[in-house]
Amino acid sequence: MSIRLYLLQRVSAAILAVLVLMHLAVIAYAVQGGLSAEEILSRTRGSLGWGLFYGLFVLTVAVHGSIGLRGILTEWTRLGRGAASGAAWASAAILLALGLRAVWAVTA
Amino acid sequence: MINELEVRIKRGGAGGGYEDFRVPQRENQTVLDVVTWIQREADPTLTYRFACRVGVCGSCAMTVNGRPRWTCRTHVSKVAGDGRLVIEPLANLPVIKDLASDMTGFFEKWQAARGRFEAAISRDDPLVPVSPTSPERREADAAIECINCGVCYSACDVVAWNPDYLGPAALNRAWAAWNDVRDGDRDGLLRTVGGDAGCGNCHSHQSCAEHCPVEINPTRSIAGLKRASLVALLKGGA
Numbered sequence: 001m002s003i004r005l006y007l008l009q010r011v012s013a014a015i016l017a018v019l020v021l022m023h024l025a026v027i028a029y030a031v032q033g034g035l036s037a038e039e040i041l042s043r044t045r046g047s048l049g050w051g052l053f054y055g056l057f058v059l060t061v062a063v064h065g066s067i068g069l070r071g072i073l074t075e076w077t078r079l080g081r082g083a084a085s086g087a088a089w090a091s092a093a094i095l096l097a098l099g100l101r102a103v104w105a106v107t108a
Numbered sequence: 109m110i111n112e113l114e115v116r117i118k119r120g121g122a123g124g125g126y127e128d129f130r131v132p133q134r135e136n137q138t139v140l141d142v143v144t145w146i147q148r149e150a151d152p153t154l155t156y157r158f159a160c161r162v163g164v165c166g167s168c169a170m171t172v173n174g175r176p177r178w179t180c181r182t183h184v185s186k187v188a189g190d191g192r193l194v195i196e197p198l199a200n201l202p203v204i205k206d207l208a209s210d211m212t213g214f215f216e217k218w219q220a221a222r223g224r225f226e227a228a229i230s231r232d233d234p235l236v237p238v239s240p241t242s243p244e245r246r247e248a249d250a251a252i253e254c255i256n257c258g259v260c261y262s263a264c265d266v267v268a269w270n271p272d273y274l275g276p277a278a279l280n281r282a283w284a285a286w287n288d289v290r291d292g293d294r295d296g297l298l299r300t301v302g303g304d305a306g307c308g309n310c311h312s313h314q315s316c317a318e319h320c321p322v323e324i325n326p327t328r329s330i331a332g333l334k335r336a337s338l339v340a341l342l343k344g345g346a
Contacts, residue, residue, distance in 0.1 A: 001304060001308045001309060002302060002303055002304045002306070002308055003302030003303075003306070003307070003308050003334070003337040003338060003341055004302075004341065005308065006308035006334065006338070007338055007341060007342075074269075074270055075266070075269035075270050076269065081272070081304060
């Protein structure tokens with residue numbers, strides 16, 4: 001991969017490391033009082049903070065996962081770099097669309 | 109000592125098979141001695157490549173019992189305690205015939221990594237002093253003894269997975285070239301090695317360093333190129 005993709009993957013990994021730990025910590029904390037959709041939505045609905053948190057989460061997942069997928073396709077399949085890049089862009093678009101739709105659904 | 113070695117040799121081209129030979133075992137016998145004995149005494153059609161026989165030229169590298177090695181500097185007693193040898197051409201390169209690999213792509217990547225000196229001044233200008241103790245010169249020193257044998261390239265997993273990858277030898281050379289402060293296009297070199305086939309592909313498995321017969325560490329050189337390329341990118345120079 002080019003050094004630009006290398007940088008993007010490392011930066012997104014560094015951000016994700018923090019976000020994933022916060023995500024897991026919130027799960028561990030939130031389930032203590034029982035877990036229900038209502039309880040989750042009461043915390044996230046109308047919350048700009050959680051919207052930004054999970055929006056950034058989705059964005060970094062889309063970047064990090066797609067670059068990783070491109071690397072795997074390049075190294076483990078006979079796809080050319082163009083096809084691997086196309087698949088990576090498609091996966092990024094799908095991850096972004098599904099992820100942001102979910103973030104919107106629980107925070108709007 | 110076992111009196112006879114059981115030697116299995118890869119024959120033919122890409123689709124070839126193996127042929128077994130029994131070779132007399134001798135004291136202080138190298139793998140290259142074994143291959144030479146087979147060609148002279150058993151089968152003169154066996155194709156292989158060597159020149160200096162003393163670890164200077166780097167042309168006799170082959171895969172010996174699964175590991176890339178200089179056959180001239182590999183004693184049979186060190187690698188075949190049970191008296192069995194499997195000798196194949198270097199991996200990750202096309203086979204010309206038998207044990208001779210086609211090194212063309214390897215050397216083309218050397219050029220593609222821009223491992224050559226780009227002069228910034230003419231011969232009429234005064235010499236630029238380079239201190240032997242400067243950090244750049246020390247980095248270049250650590251990388252510069254490569255003799256292009258292809259062992260690291262053959263050992264590299266990423267080359268096996270991604271044939272476009274420039275590979276450890278070419279990038280190690282680029283690192284030595286980049287540390288030459290007299291070079292007139294060091295930023296251009298970073299743009300080259302920072303491309304899609306360049307240093308960003310290295311997984312740092314360190315097979316290159318593990319197998320290098322002269323104990324160069326190309327993984328370290330590639331890590332240096334990654335750092336330099338990232339700095340140049342962040343500064344807007346790459």
